[in-house]
Structures are given as C-alpha cells and as structure tokens.
Amino acid sequence: MEAVLSIKNLTKNFGRIKAVNNLSLEVKPGQVFGMLGPNGSGKTTTLGMLMGVVNPTGGEFTWFGEEPTHHVRKKIGAVLEHPIFYPYLSGQKNLELNAMIKQCPEANIPKVLELVELLDRKDDKYKTYSLGMKQRLAIASALLNDPTVLILDEPTNGLDPMGIAEIRELIKKIAANGKTIILASHLLDEVQKVCTHFAVLKKGNLVHYGPVDEVGKGEETVEVLAEVENFNELLLSFAGTSSINRENGSYQVAMRDGFHSKDLNKFLFEKGVVASHLITRKKTLEKQFIEILASS
Amino acid sequence: MLHLLKIDLKKMTSYRTFWVIGGLYFLTLGLGAASGMEFLKWLARTFEDFGQKLNINRIPLYHFPDVWLNLIWSAGLLKIVLGVLIVISVTNEYTYRTLRQNVIDGLSRAEFLTSKILTNLLLSLISVAMIFVIGLITGMIYSPSLEIGQMITDLEFFPAYFLELFFFLSFALMLGILIQRAGLTIIVLLLFPAIEGIIAAKVDNYAPWLIPYFPMRSIWYLIEWPFPRYAFQEIQDYVKLSSAIIVIVWTALFNYFSYLKLKRADI
Structure with missing residues (x-):
C-alpha cells in the first residue's frame, strides 16, 4: 500500500x-x-x-x-x-x-x-x-x-x-x-x-x-498474593520463575519464556495454595519508552 | 485572486478596530475635503482683523481644474491612517499566530501576501474614488463655469494619487512583516519620513542628484504642494514620468521584500 x-x-x-x-x-x-x-x-x-x-x-x-x-x-x-x-x-x-x-x-x-x-x-x-x-x-x-x-x-x-x-x-x-x-x-x-x-x-x-x-510482547510479569507462610519460597520453587519482587504487599513474579500466569496458577493449586490475587501485567508503553530513551 | 481578497476581507470586516479606523479615515477625508471654503473664510476674517481685504473668490480652491490637485494633495496627508490600519491587520496575524495556521490550512505564503496586497489595492481604489466624487461635487458647486475641458484637466493626478497610496500601504505592509509587532511598526512608520529627511539633508551636501530616489521624497515629487500657486509661484502641475517610475519601482521592491521575508521565515 x-x-x-x-x-x-x-x-x-x-x-x-x-x-x-x-x-x-x-x-x-x-x-x-x-x-x-x-x-x-x-x-x-x-x-x-x-x-x-x-x-x-x-x-x-x-x-x-x-x-x-x-x-x-x-x-x-x-x-x-x-x-x-x-x-x-x-x-x-x-x-x-x-x-x-x-x-x-x-x-x-x-x-x-x-x-x-x-x-x-x-x-x-x-x-x-x-x-x-x-x-x-x-x-x-x-x-x-x-x-x-x-x-x-x-x-x-x-x-x-x-x-x-x-x-x-x-x-x-x-x-x-x-x-x-x-x-x-x-x-x-x-x-x-x-x-x-x-x-x-x-x-x-x-x-x-x-x-x-x-x-506488550516479551516476558510476562504476574502479580500474585496468597495467605500462606513462606509464599516467597514457594514461588521461587516454581520452574517458570525468573525473579521475584515484593511490591505493595504483593509479589511481582517475572516469568521465564514460555511460561504464563495460568501455569503459575496451576502450580499453586497443585501445591494446595489458592491465590487471593492474581493479575497478568504486560509491559506498558511507559516502561518501554523509558527503556528506549535510556538505551539510546 | 478574488478568492484571496475575500479571505482577507472576511478577517477584517468582523474586526471592530477595522471599522473604527476605516470609518474615521473616510469621515476625516470627506469632512476635510469639503471644509476648504471654511478655511478660506477663516483666512479672510484673519486678514480683516489686520485691516486687509482678501477676496476669497479670487482663490479658486474648488474650481475646476484646481480642485483635483488641491484635494489629492491634501488627502495624501491622511494616508498614514490607512497605513496604521494595514500595520494592525498584518501584525495581528503574527501576534495571534494566525499566519501560521493559515499556511497549515493550505494557503501558500505567496497567497497570504497576495491577499494583503489586494486589500491594499482595494483601499487605495476606494480612496481615489472617494476623492474623485468629492472633487466632482465641490467643483460643480463652486466653479463659475462648467467647461468640460477644465473639468478633465489634471485628471492624471488620480493615477498618481493611487500610486502614492499603494506605495505607502505596500511600505506599511512590508514594515509589518519585517517587524511583526504593531506598536514598534507604527512608530517606525511615523518616524520614517523624519529619519529619511535627516539622511536626505546630509546626502544633499554631497550627492543632490540622489535625493529624488529616496522613497518618501519620491512621492513628494510625484504630487507637489499645490498651494504656492495662489501666491503667484510656479508649481509642478503635471505628473513627472520619472517620479512615477521611481515610485513604481519602490512599490515593487517593498512587496518583493515582503515576499522574500515571508518565504524564508519559519512561522
């Protein structure tokens, strides 16, 4: 065209x-x-x-x-x-x-x-x-x-x-x-x-x-919260976790390639934990924009 | 062309300042032109106070063909008012930034300038027509005899008057485009004849032949002061071609400078 x-x-x-x-x-x-x-x-x-x-x-x-x-x-x-x-x-x-x-x-x-x-x-x-x-x-x-x-x-x-x-x-x-x-x-x-x-x-x-x-493409971040002890360690033991960040009382889990929020949800369920809060965060334009400006 | 004139008139005709200044101009033009007899009567009274007698009927201010040049020369003094009007019209486009928007909307810079020049032409033509009508009426009232030969004598001063006005409005337009601020432009417009006069006085000592080429001098030589003829002095009662050519060249240059400035500027 x-x-x-x-x-x-x-x-x-x-x-x-x-x-x-x-x-x-x-x-x-x-x-x-x-x-x-x-x-x-x-x-x-x-x-x-x-x-x-x-x-x-x-x-x-x-x-x-x-x-x-x-x-x-x-x-x-x-x-x-x-x-x-x-x-x-x-x-x-x-x-x-x-x-x-x-x-x-x-x-x-x-x-x-x-x-x-x-x-x-x-x-x-x-x-x-x-x-x-x-x-x-x-x-x-x-x-x-x-x-x-x-x-x-x-x-x-x-x-x-x-x-x-x-x-x-x-x-x-x-x-x-x-x-x-x-x-x-x-x-x-x-x-x-x-x-x-x-x-x-x-x-x-x-x-x-x-x-x-x-x-929005690229790695996904999942914001998750559950009322169990040592939740941090549980999340770390998940194969799809690349890093964890604690923010505003919930955990920001950066996923490895090929893993999605539903995999994490399934994993938690199998471990007998029910998440009280679970949100998939895509990268915002704002984040990307700041990355672009910083890297150029 | 007509389309461009309509655009500029659309901007002006809803602008109150335009009507106030334009109205005052044409009112003063009309009243001033018609009040020459009153001036003569006042002159006669003043003479009487000194024990002299002045027969005002022997001063043919409004007789054909004198009326033409007398009116045209006097009306020329008022052109500064139209000049100020043009300065306001063009500097507004800069202060409101509407010139920029006009160009964004699809007017070329040359078209913008053309629309302003066409308004200058129109205002000049209206002034010429107005003076012609006033001259015709007053001439018919006061002339002792209406001979067609007398009536059509000196009509060549009308094209000259038109040139004078269009020259001056082109000058005002150029100053507005170069300076872009109303107040400063008006001051320069008012002071320019004085500044030029001072420079001309200096130049006169070294190269007097240059004087007729000075812009404000060129219109001064185009239509010379007619009243000394009533004091038995010789006046230039015709339009000198060389003066007309100098005025035309200046007018073309003013508009060309406006165009160059508009074309090159980031607006």
Whole structure:
C-alpha cells in the first residue's frame, strides 16, 4: 500500500542546535501513528516542516506520493501545538474562514460542530471559549475538509480529566472511520490507548519505530498474593520463575519464556495454595519508552 | 485572486478596530475635503482683523481644474491612517499566530501576501474614488463655469494619487512583516519620513542628484504642494514620468521584500 507520508533524511537546524536530525519514516493509510518524545525532542518542529511552516534545512518528504505543496495541505487537517483562531471572530465565522482557505463547502460546518459538541456556542466569540472548547474547535476545523489525514499535536494539553477523556473518545471515533491520524504526544498512556504504531524521538533523532502491539510482547510479569507462610519460597520453587519482587504487599513474579500466569496458577493449586490475587501485567508503553530513551 | 481578497476581507470586516479606523479615515477625508471654503473664510476674517481685504473668490480652491490637485494633495496627508490600519491587520496575524495556521490550512505564503496586497489595492481604489466624487461635487458647486475641458484637466493626478497610496500601504505592509509587532511598526512608520529627511539633508551636501530616489521624497515629487500657486509661484502641475517610475519601482521592491521575508521565515 502506498504510504500516506514518506519522510527521507529530514533535518532542521536552528543555528547550532539540531532540532531534527536525519529523520526517515513512513506512515501507511489507516494507521494511528503516535510520535513520542520528551519536550524539545523535535516533534512539533517535524510536524511544522510537514505542514509548510518551518523550512527544512535538508531532506525531503512526500504526502500521498506527491511533492508537498499548499494544495496537498488542503487535504490534511492539522492542529499544531495549541489551537489558533481569530479571537474576535465567532467559532462559526472562524470555521467559515477556514472553509474558504481550504476551499471546501461551508455546509460541512454544522456537521463538525456537532461532532465536537460546540453547536450551541458557535456564535460566541472564540476568545470567550474555555481551553477544552478551543481544543475541540481546533479539531472541528481540522476535520472541516473531511481530510484523509489528521495531525494532532498534544491535543489534550492543559485539559482536565473529563476533557482528556472526551478528546480521546473523539480520536477513537475518527480513527474508526478509517482516517490516518498522526498524534504527537508525551502522554504515553494516551498513545498506547489510541495508536497502532509509534515512533520515539530523542533530541531530534529517531530512536524507535514500530507497532504498538509489540510493546506488550516479551516476558510476562504476574502479580500474585496468597495467605500462606513462606509464599516467597514457594514461588521461587516454581520452574517458570525468573525473579521475584515484593511490591505493595504483593509479589511481582517475572516469568521465564514460555511460561504464563495460568501455569503459575496451576502450580499453586497443585501445591494446595489458592491465590487471593492474581493479575497478568504486560509491559506498558511507559516502561518501554523509558527503556528506549535510556538505551539510546 | 478574488478568492484571496475575500479571505482577507472576511478577517477584517468582523474586526471592530477595522471599522473604527476605516470609518474615521473616510469621515476625516470627506469632512476635510469639503471644509476648504471654511478655511478660506477663516483666512479672510484673519486678514480683516489686520485691516486687509482678501477676496476669497479670487482663490479658486474648488474650481475646476484646481480642485483635483488641491484635494489629492491634501488627502495624501491622511494616508498614514490607512497605513496604521494595514500595520494592525498584518501584525495581528503574527501576534495571534494566525499566519501560521493559515499556511497549515493550505494557503501558500505567496497567497497570504497576495491577499494583503489586494486589500491594499482595494483601499487605495476606494480612496481615489472617494476623492474623485468629492472633487466632482465641490467643483460643480463652486466653479463659475462648467467647461468640460477644465473639468478633465489634471485628471492624471488620480493615477498618481493611487500610486502614492499603494506605495505607502505596500511600505506599511512590508514594515509589518519585517517587524511583526504593531506598536514598534507604527512608530517606525511615523518616524520614517523624519529619519529619511535627516539622511536626505546630509546626502544633499554631497550627492543632490540622489535625493529624488529616496522613497518618501519620491512621492513628494510625484504630487507637489499645490498651494504656492495662489501666491503667484510656479508649481509642478503635471505628473513627472520619472517620479512615477521611481515610485513604481519602490512599490515593487517593498512587496518583493515582503515576499522574500515571508518565504524564508519559519512561522
């Protein structure tokens, strides 16, 4: 399948600082692509180059196999950093202006306003909106031309837990329609919940690139608790145990390859012990992310 | 092209400051242009206080064809107001960061600049049309006889007036794009003629032939001060082609500098 976005050796220097260094990656149709990295790792600069507001120092990229021009940008919906609108215009008027720039019908406006639940505030000036409403209006504006690709940069920045949940639901809803989404974030939990693929940037370098599914693979950890004496030793005698850690009153058992939680459960049962608590822990993206950053 | 003009007008027409400044400009333009007779009457009264008599009917301020150049020259003084309006319009795009979002949304940088230049053209044309209408009305009221030959004399100053306005608005637009902050840009816009004057005075000692090429001087030479003609002095009552060419070249350069800056900047 042809890549939606293909980046080759993209580089941006600000003076002596290498903000993005020789970045190459591809985003395929239908992916929800997470871009991770600490603050200042070059995520926004990369997206800025892809959207024509930052001039690259070197390298190239194509959208839908085409050279990037402003015509191509009209097919992409993007919110970089924070929402930007004319504060003295109403939400509706701002979207009308966006529709003129993107050359798409104004008839789309009520649809997107409804999606982000802003219909009843559409005639109020943008400057009167709360942060969450501003973020939602930005998403509405990005969706206005029914883009095949959506770029969101920290869409939940500064939102309260309710707002975060709302935006996350919205992203899932949009992804379910088959749109390709590129999501830059430093909230790992968020990326793990919504993304299919992810890339990790560190000081402008690409240090990891792959599907999110693979994060959970590899060794399993089982959290277990039983009210018996010398439970520790019992667990150690299990053939599948590679190491044991005591945490928060329960035991974290790292399993050897090929062993799973059900093997441990069976073992305990055969020994006449009934576990009062047993949870399989997969490795989180957070853990993997920190490992990636530490090892690079 | 029309599409780009509509985009910029959409930004402006819901902006209250635009209507306030634009309204004040056209109001002052209209009132100022129509109040020349009052000025003459005041002048006559002042003369009388000194025991002199001034026959204001012998000063054909509003007679065809004098009315054209008199009005055009006076209206030129107000162009600074339109300049400030343009500065606010473009620096807002930087302070609100909407220029960035416009580009992200699919406007090219050249299109963005074109939309602003088209607004400059439109405002210049409206001013020209307004002065033409005021001149026509006042001329018809005050001229002793309406001869078509008199009426169409000096109309060449209208293209010159248009050039003057478009030159100045292009200059304001360029300053806004280079400086990006409203307050500072407006100060530079206001001080520039004075700064240029000081430099020109120095240059005058060494290379006087350079003076007509100074940007603000070039519009000064395009439409010269007409009132000394009522004190029996010779004035330049035609548009010098060389002056027009200098103004056109400066205008093109201003817009080209704007384009270069926009193209190269990370926004």
